Amino acid sequence: MTGPIIDARSVNKIYGSGPARVQALKDVSLTLDGGKLTVLMGPSGSGKTTLLSILGCMLAPTSGNVEVCGVSTNGARPEELARIRRQHIGFVFQSYHLFPTLTVTENVLLALDVRGDHGPKGIAKAKEVVASVGLASKMGSFPRELSGGEQQRVAIARAIVAEPSAILADEPTASLDATNGQATMAILSAIARERERAVLVVTHDPRLFGFADRILYIEDGSLTREETADSKADPMRTVVDRDRMENVARTKFPAGSILDQGRS
Amino acid sequence: MSLVFTLASRNLFQDRPRFVASLIGIVFSVVLVMVQIGLYFGFGRMVTTMIDHASTDIWVISSGAKCFEDLSVLNTGIRNRLLEVDGVAEATPVVVGFSAWMLPDGAMTPVFLVGSEFNGGGISPWNVVEGTVQSLAESGTVGVDRSYYDRLRVSRVGEAAQIRGMDVTVGVITDGIRSFTTTPYVFTNIADARSYIGLPASFTSHFLVRVKPGTDIERTRQAILSHVAGIQALTPDQFSDQSRSFWLFGTGAGAALFAGALLSVIVGTAIVAQTLYSSTKEHLYEFATMRAIGASNGYIYKVIIWQALLNAFIGFGLAALIGVAVVHFTAKSALQIVITPGLMIELFVLTVVMCIISAVAAIVRVVRVDPVIVLAQ
Numbered sequence: 001m002t003g004p005i006i007d008a009r010s011v012n013k014i015y016g017s018g019p020a021r022v023q024a025l026k027d028v029s030l031t032l033d034g035g036k037l038t039v040l041m042g043p044s045g046s047g048k049t050t051l052l053s054i055l056g057c058m059l060a061p062t063s064g065n066v067e068v069c070g071v072s073t074n075g076a077r078p079e080e081l082a083r084i085r086r087q088h089i090g091f092v093f094q095s096y097h098l099f100p101t102l103t104v105t106e107n108v109l110l111a112l113d114v115r116g117d118h119g120p121k122g123i124a125k126a127k128e129v130v131a132s133v134g135l136a137s138k139m140g141s142f143p144r145e146l147s148g149g150e151q152q153r154v155a156i157a158r159a160i161v162a163e164p165s166a167i168l169a170d171e172p173t174a175s176l177d178a179t180n181g182q183a184t185m186a187i188l189s190a191i192a193r194e195r196e197r198a199v200l201v202v203t204h205d206p207r208l209f210g211f212a213d214r215i216l217y218i219e220d221g222s223l224t225r226e227e228t229a230d231s232k233a234d235p236m237r238t239v240v241d242r243d244r245m246e247n248v249a250r251t252k253f254p255a256g257s258i259l260d261q262g263r264s
Numbered sequence: 265m266s267l268v269f270t271l272a273s274r275n276l277f278q279d280r281p282r283f284v285a286s287l288i289g290i291v292f293s294v295v296l297v298m299v300q301i302g303l304y305f306g307f308g309r310m311v312t313t314m315i316d317h318a319s320t321d322i323w324v325i326s327s328g329a330k331c332f333e334d335l336s337v338l339n340t341g342i343r344n345r346l347l348e349v350d351g352v353a354e355a356t357p358v359v360v361g362f363s364a365w366m367l368p369d370g371a372m373t374p375v376f377l378v379g380s381e382f383n384g385g386g387i388s389p390w391n392v393v394e395g396t397v398q399s400l401a402e403s404g405t406v407g408v409d410r411s412y413y414d415r416l417r418v419s420r421v422g423e424a425a426q427i428r429g430m431d432v433t434v435g436v437i438t439d440g441i442r443s444f445t446t447t448p449y450v451f452t453n454i455a456d457a458r459s460y461i462g463l464p465a466s467f468t469s470h471f472l473v474r475v476k477p478g479t480d481i482e483r484t485r486q487a488i489l490s491h492v493a494g495i496q497a498l499t500p501d502q503f504s505d506q507s508r509s510f511w512l513f514g515t516g517a518g519a520a521l522f523a524g525a526l527l528s529v530i531v532g533t534a535i536v537a538q539t540l541y542s543s544t545k546e547h548l549y550e551f552a553t554m555r556a557i558g559a560s561n562g563y564i565y566k567v568i569i570w571q572a573l574l575n576a577f578i579g580f581g582l583a584a585l586i587g588v589a590v591v592h593f594t595a596k597s598a599l600q601i602v603i604t605p606g607l608m609i610e611l612f613v614l615t616v617v618m619c620i621i622s623a624v625a626a627i628v629r630v631v632r633v634d635p636v637i638v639l640a641q
Contacts, residue, residue, distance in 0.1 A: 049639050058556060058635045079561060086558025097553040097638050101274035106267060113267040114559040158557070170639045 003070070004031035005088075005165045005198040006055050011064035013050050013221075024050040025061070026221040032166060032198035037189050037211055040202045042218035048202045049170065051218065055200065056089055056168045057081040069165055086115055090159030092169035092188070096151045098143040098158075104130055105139045108157045115162055129161040130154070133187060149180030156187055166198040167191060173205060185211040268563065272570030275547055286539035290579025291586065293532020294615050298587040300525035301611075302601035304518060309602055310444040311511040312504040314378065318387045320472035321481050323503045324355070327494050329470075330514065331507035333376065333445070335361055337467040338495065345492045346471060351479035352488070356385040357468035359454050361461035362447070366426040367417050375416070375427065375450045376443060379457020385474050389451045391439045395421040399435035400453055407436030407451035411596075415448055427460045444511070444599065473497075529618055536575055536622035544568060544626035548633055556635035564630055568623045576619035580612050 013025040024047045032038055032055070042048050053059035054066060057073050058081070066073045069088045073081060085091075090111070098107050109126040112118065117125075130139050133153040143151055152172060159167050169188060173181030185201070189211040192199040201208070209215055217225040276283055309316075314332045315323070324346060326336035346355040359379040364372040380386030388397045389407045399405050406427070413419045423434045427450070436451065443449050450460075458465060475484045481499060488497040498506065512518025544551065554564055587603055594601045 049636075053636045053639055056556075056639075058639070082555065082558050082560055084558075085556070086560075089558070091556050091638075093553070093556075093638050095638075097549060097556075099271065099550050099553075101278055102267075102271060106270065109267055110271075110554075111557055114554065114557060114563050118267065 004033050004067075005069060006032040006200075007067040008055060009065045011051075011054060011061045011066065013047075013054060013059070014062045024221050025054070028064070028218075028221070028223055030216065030223060032200055034165065034196040034198050035192060036213040037192040037199040037201065038214045038216060039209060039212040040200060040216045040218060041204070041206070041209075043204075046218045047221040048218055050221075052168055052170055052200070052202050055166075056091060057084045086162075088165045090162065090164040090167045092152070092155050092159045092167065092172045094171035094174045096143070096148075096155045096175075098151055098154055100143050103140050103142055104135055104146070104154050104157075107143070107154055108161050111158045111162045117162070126157075126161055129157045133157045147180070148176050149183060152176060152180070152184050153187065156184065156191075160191055160195070160197075163195075164197070166200070169199065169201045171202055171204070173203060173208060178207070181205065181208065268566045269570050272567045273574055275543060275550075275567075276571045276574055279543065279546070282539055282543065286536055286575050287579050287582065289532055289535025289539070290575055290615065290619070291583045293528045293535070293618070294580055294583035294611060295586050295590070296528035297525045297532075297614065298583065298603060298607075298611055299590060299601055300521045300528065301607060302587070302591070302603045303599060304512065304521045304525075305602035305604065305607065306600040307444060307517065307521070308508045308512060310442065310599065312507050313441065314387060314449075315500055315504050315507060317390050318358075318472055318500070319385060319474075320356075320500065321475045322473040322485050322488065323496075323498045323500065324471040324473055324488065324492070325469075325496050325498065325503070327496055329496065330510040332470075332503075333360060335469070337463065337469055338471065340466050340468050342492055342495065343468075343471060346473060346488060349484065349487045349491050351475050351484035352473055353476040353479075354385045354474040356381050356472045356474075357454060358387055358470045358472060359457040359461065359463060360469045361457070361463060363428050363450075363460040363462075365416055365448075365450070366429070368425075373415055374447050376445070376447045377427075377457045377460050378449055378451050379454040379461075380451075380472075381454055385472055386454075387451075387472070389436055389438045389441065391441060392436055393439045394437035395435045397436060400451060402435070403453070403456060404430070404432050405435035405452065406432045406456075407438060408434055408448060409438045409441045411440070411442055412448035428462070430459060432456075529614065533618045533622050536572070536619050537625050539575070540568065540571060540623050540626040541629060543571065544629055548629075549638060551630045552633045552635050552638045555633060556638050561631065565627055568626050568630065569620060572619040572623040573616065575622075576616045579619075580615040583611075583615070584608065 009029050011025055011028045012023065015022045015024055028051060040048055040051065050059065054061050057068060068084050071084060073084060099110065102110065105126050108130055109122055112122040112126060127139060130136065133156055135150060135153055138146060138150060167188065172184050176184060185208050188199050188201060191197050215227040216223055326338050329336045340357060343355045343357065346352055361377055362374055363377050365375040366372055378387055382388055382397060382401055393410065400407055408416055408418060416425065418425060418434050421434050421437055425432055441449055475481055485497045485499065551564055591601055591603050
């Protein structure tokens with residue numbers, strides 16, 4: 001599609017009232033475009049999760065407007081927001097949130113099933129995506145039988161299997177060691193670049209900036225700074241080399257995985 | 265197999281102690297309802313057993329009589345009035361009443377006499393296993409049921425006893441003619457019955473009216489009512505309904521059975537609801553994740569409803585097995601538990617409805633879950 005996948009304009013979010021009133025977001029405007037991995041960085045309590053919730057249509061802003069793939073979410077009822085999430089957005093969570101009683105393939109299939117896309121085609125698609133994140137040998141395993149990194153890859157597979165336009169990841173590397181964290185970011189980066197998805201990653205970890213096409217800084221509910229691949233304002237960003245990091249990450253994947261797609 | 269069903273069943277079976285507790289609740293509830301309703305059916309069948317086995321088109325009973333065992337009496341002169349009614353072919357008197365059966369040791373036990381003429385229009389004993397019905401026409405001959413051998417201290421045709429001081433001989437043995445009052449039925453001819461009860465010859469308990477072939481029974485019944493005062497004229501179905509209504513609801517016995525059944529349903533529903541609710545709470549993050557990835561309310565409800573239905577199917581299956589065993593073991597008891605195929609189907613529907621109602625609390629909880637909690641964790 002042309003134009004931004006997610007377009008947020010003058011978004012404000014206020015929790016509570018009176019003395020308990022807290023303004024979590026202040027006049028935030030941003031767009032997320034396909035093919036780009038955006039990192040949202042900020043200290044605890046800065047409004048990252050609130051912004052992610054609003055962009056992900058889980059939370060309604062107090063004022064302002066959010067459009068997802070050209071559809072305004074203003075005044076949408078919960079079922080309508082669920083439909084937008086189902087059709088356009090994939091989520092990756094810090095704690096994976098896999099279903100412990102479902103196998104790897106079933107966990108991924110769930111994202112298709114909620115869309116009504118079940119049957120042999122759905123199962124084949126789920127298996128294909130599980131293989132693409134390097135877990136072909138673990139399709140029948142249950143989450144408890146997987147490492148943290150593997151569980152996060154299942155969560156990513158679940159987020160992308162329905163081919164949403166946007167992937168929103170909430171601290172996806174926070175529960176992982178450095179290598180698995182980089183592997184996770186490498187996958188998300190590849191999804192953005194190879195599949196033309198808009199990927200937003202909320203993180204505290206500046207070591208992951210190398211994967212970003214764009215970095216947004218949020219503080220006290222306001223976006224305070226933006227960097228793109230062309231700007232070298234932050235010295236932290238220049239010390240990280242994406243190719244080197246992807247090579248490290250590739251050690252976690254067999255040949256033919258998502259990291260190899262589009263590189264020939 | 266659908267993923268919803270897979271998820272529902274695995275979530276349900278994952279916590280086996282809770283699942284077993286839920287099943288116990290359902291089985292307990294369904295078996296209790298089954299027994300209560302089965303007793304109601306058995307009781308209902310037992311209180312109308314004489315009416316069901318009488319050979320008649322219309323029952324004529326005293327205006328105040330409620331049931332077959334009612335001791336109200338009619339004047340025998342009514343018979344002639346009945347025969348005057350257009351369409352009436354025969355009016356056979358039946359005498360019923362209590363008397364005392366003397367045991368060999370001189371002790372007395374109450375019996376309920378059923379005296380009739382045996383011209384084909386009265387009440388004859390059925391399920392005869394020894395002797396002949398015709399023998400009851402002989403004076404001093406009675407028919408008893410084998411289930412009362414111990415009570416009456418007789419066990420075969422030809423044995424002697426006394427009723428109200430008069431010698432009697434067992435001429436007929438039947439099987440399965442039980443009285444819900446536990447007082448044994450004793451069949452005899454109408455003249456002897458009057459003697460044993462102490463009823464003058466000018467009185468009778470009921471008349472069994474046969475209509476002429478091709479006659480409209482309802483029209484004849486109405487004609488009897490307008491021609492004879494101080495009586496009730498009822499079809500067998502009407503008399504059965506009236507008797508059941510009197511014994512089951514006039515005495516409060518039926519209400520007690522229904523109250524027991526209702527309580528069982530409430531207890532079962534509460535147990536299943538508690539199980540489903542706690543299971544849902546335990547899997548709250550999974551439901552929140554489902555909402556986050558865009559699952560509709562309907563999709564999430566399906567998971568919970570499937571859990572409820574699995575509870576219902578498995579619970580009912582176990583309860584049905586227990587119910588069949590209960591029926592088998594009570595078949596020879598004083599009060600049978602009657603479970604018909606129709607009752608089984610109704611109980612299955614009740615179980616399903618009960619489990620789905622139980623899911624309401626869990627569904628309400630899930631509806632309130634905010635998908636944002638999966639980001640906050």
